[in-house]
Amino acid sequence: MSKAVVLLSGGLDSAATAAIARSEGFGLYALSFDYGQRHLRELDSAKAVAQSLGAKDHLIIHFDLRGMGGSALTDEIEVPLDRPDNDISSVVPITYVPARNTIFLSFALGYAETIGAFDIFIGVSQVDYSGYPDCRMEFIDAFEDMANLATKAGVEGTGRFRIRTPLLELSKADAVRRGLDLGLDYSLTWSCYLGESRPCGRCDSCKLRLAAFAEAGEADPLDYL
Amino acid sequence: MSKAVVLLSGGLDSAATAAIARSEGFGLYALSFDYGQRHLRELDSAKAVAQSLGAKDHLIIHFDLRGMGGSALTDEIEVPLDRPDNDISSVVPITYVPARNTIFLSFALGYAETIGAFDIFIGVSQVDYSGYPDCRMEFIDAFEDMANLATKAGVEGTGRFRIRTPLLELSKADAVRRGLDLGLDYSLTWSCYLGESRPCGRCDSCKLRLAAFAEAGEADPLDYL
Numbered sequence: 001m002s003k004a005v006v007l008l009s010g011g012l013d014s015a016a017t018a019a020i021a022r023s024e025g026f027g028l029y030a031l032s033f034d035y036g037q038r039h040l041r042e043l044d045s046a047k048a049v050a051q052s053l054g055a056k057d058h059l060i061i062h063f064d065l066r067g068m069g070g071s072a073l074t075d076e077i078e079v080p081l082d083r084p085d086n087d088i089s090s091v092v093p094i095t096y097v098p099a100r101n102t103i104f105l106s107f108a109l110g111y112a113e114t115i116g117a118f119d120i121f122i123g124v125s126q127v128d129y130s131g132y133p134d135c136r137m138e139f140i141d142a143f144e145d146m147a148n149l150a151t152k153a154g155v156e157g158t159g160r161f162r163i164r165t166p167l168l169e170l171s172k173a174d175a176v177r178r179g180l181d182l183g184l185d186y187s188l189t190w191s192c193y194l195g196e197s198r199p200c201g202r203c204d205s206c207k208l209r210l211a212a213f214a215e216a217g218e219a220d221p222l223d224y225l
Numbered sequence: 226m227s228k229a230v231v232l233l234s235g236g237l238d239s240a241a242t243a244a245i246a247r248s249e250g251f252g253l254y255a256l257s258f259d260y261g262q263r264h265l266r267e268l269d270s271a272k273a274v275a276q277s278l279g280a281k282d283h284l285i286i287h288f289d290l291r292g293m294g295g296s297a298l299t300d301e302i303e304v305p306l307d308r309p310d311n312d313i314s315s316v317v318p319i320t321y322v323p324a325r326n327t328i329f330l331s332f333a334l335g336y337a338e339t340i341g342a343f344d345i346f347i348g349v350s351q352v353d354y355s356g357y358p359d360c361r362m363e364f365i366d367a368f369e370d371m372a373n374l375a376t377k378a379g380v381e382g383t384g385r386f387r388i389r390t391p392l393l394e395l396s397k398a399d400a401v402r403r404g405l406d407l408g409l410d411y412s413l414t415w416s417c418y419l420g421e422s423r424p425c426g427r428c429d430s431c432k433l434r435l436a437a438f439a440e441a442g443e444a445d446p447l448d449y450l
Contacts, residue, residue, distance in 0.1 A: 063288035065335065099335030102375045106331040110290065110324030133380040142371035149367050150327045155358040 010045030013123035235270030238348035398440035
């Protein structure tokens with residue numbers, strides 16, 4: 001069974017991505033991060049999702065971006081609630097964490113090289129791009145090129161690393177449907193930025209999630225405040 | 226004064242690189258990592274070097290690669306001593322940490338974006354390449370391309386990130402000389418993989434350091450076992 005590293009945040013998109021990787025026959029090696037995010041609760045969701053998909057291993061890497069500043073997700077800046085949909089989709093959000101996907105993919109590359117995997121799955125979508133530069137195809141392609149120059153495996157020609165983005169051209173609603181088709185249990189996932197015991201329904205992440213379920217014509221199994 | 230992020234390990238090369246960045250008029254923002262390496266002592270050296278060069282700030286990011294395995298620097302694998310020079314220069318060493326420079330540069334990119342710096346200095350040399358794929362020019366170029374697609378600043382056109390490698394074409398001996406010309410105090414630096422109170426003089430890193438000082442015709446100020 002081929003191995004794949006899957007970046008798993010505990011949210012909708014990464015869970016659907018993991019389900020897709022499993023459906024392609026990969027043995028899953030889940031990778032999550034505890035990076036001082038407010039919504040640490042999502043790590044419990046990541047564990048539950050990894051377990052439900054029969055992951056072979058689940059590595060959680062701890063690091064601290066708080067000393068770095070620059071984001072409402074890791075700083076004491078207030079998370080905006082009830083933003084107009086227009087703002088959500090057009091402005092680089094203040095919840096943008098500098099170089100986050102670059103950092104995540106770099107660790108995934110190290111993990112992949114260590115376990116002998118060449119496929120790295122990440123749940124980015126450029127349809128729901130929302131102003132995050134590191135969710136776009138050109139970024140992913142550039143990372144893949146770099147990855148194959150960065151590593152012993154790449155240099156020695158043992159294989160070619162591939163950054164797999166099965167959601168890249170899917171809307172969030174389509175990603176929800178794809179996950180449901182594969183039997184994914186979305187009650188295990190978590191999206192709310194606030195990380196309280198129940199999701200707020202008012203932060204950007206909750207609003208995008210609710211809109212995705214609504215557009216997919218499906219009920220979100222989570223119990224909102 | 227323009228800001229530069231400088232990756233500072235506490236070793237010879239990164240110290241010389243930092244001295245060069247300062248000589249170019251940059252305000253230095255040093256970045257070091259505590260990643261479960263055996264030779265944690267190098268972090269004390271990094272602090273001393275940063276201070277001696279008047280760094281504006283010094284951020285130390287903690288993360289743990291031990292769960293990942295794959296290297297004698299972070300695992301319980303024995304560090305080889307007294308290897309023939311031939312082995313040191315031709316084989317990808319078992320002290321290779323998967324994707325290490327990729328991970329380091331990714332954090333540096335996040336730090337640079339946060340503080341508004343566009344220059345990131347790293348002390349790699351392809352002359353003393355020694356089998357590390359992530360010390361080569363092609364890797365650095367690929368990382369730079371990726372960095373400018375990964376970031377808000379890159380996408381919004383605020384500036385272009387540059388990965389600066391002033392040692393790339395220098396031998397380790399030339400790097401030592403360059404540092405001395407700039408008044409760098411090498412007694413503050415540390416290279417030994419073992420991280421005891423005094424350097425062993427027998428691991429690959431000590432041997433490369435001693436050879437560099439010998440070739441430069443200078444005395445290494447450290448007191449070896």
